[in-house]
Amino acid sequence: VAVYLLLHFRRLSSALLALVPALFSLIALFAFMRLTGQKLNLINLVSLPLLIGIDVDYGIFLVSLARRRMRNDGSNVPAGISASAHSVMVSAGANVLGFGSLITTSVPAIRSLGWAVGVGVIACFVGTLFLLAPILMGHRKNSIEGMA
Numbered sequence: 001v002a003v004y005l006l007l008h009f010r011r012l013s014s015a016l017l018a019l020v021p022a023l024f025s026l027i028a029l030f031a032f033m034r035l036t037g038q039k040l041n042l043i044n045l046v047s048l049p050l051l052i053g054i055d056v057d058y059g060i061f062l063v064s065l066a067r068r069r070m071r072n073d074g075s076n077v078p079a080g081i082s083a084s085a086h087s088v089m090v091s092a093g094a095n096v097l098g099f100g101s102l103i104t105t106s107v108p109a110i111r112s113l114g115w116a117v118g119v120g121v122i123a124c125f126v127g128t129l130f131l132l133a134p135i136l137m138g139h140r141k142n143s144i145e146g147m148a
Helices: 002-009 012-036 042-073 081-104 108-138
Strands: none
Touching: 002 012, 002 042, 012 042, 012 108, 042 081, 042 108, 081 108
């Protein structure tokens, strides 16, 4: 995923910024598993690449918006952040509802998948809005010339 982001953005700083929500999500998921006493099993291991694939989209979306904004008018990043945040929220909500419904099954492995992806996507949403968005909004043109 990191190599793809480097090829996509052609800038290390943009690729790293796009990974922020996914990394925050994984850290939060492992903390949740530790606090609740869940053990790492085969289903949880399968859920990690799935979760990374879902999570990285939010970072790509916001970093692409920031780069486009900087290129077009050089303004302080996303003037359209509310519309973008709404899109990310709808996507995260759909994922949480879909995978979260697996929590109600009687099969422990499937329930574990629901918890892992549900908690991971919620954490990614929080990381996108409260970590990545403020970082992008705080950048000025002269501090992220490399992003454009």
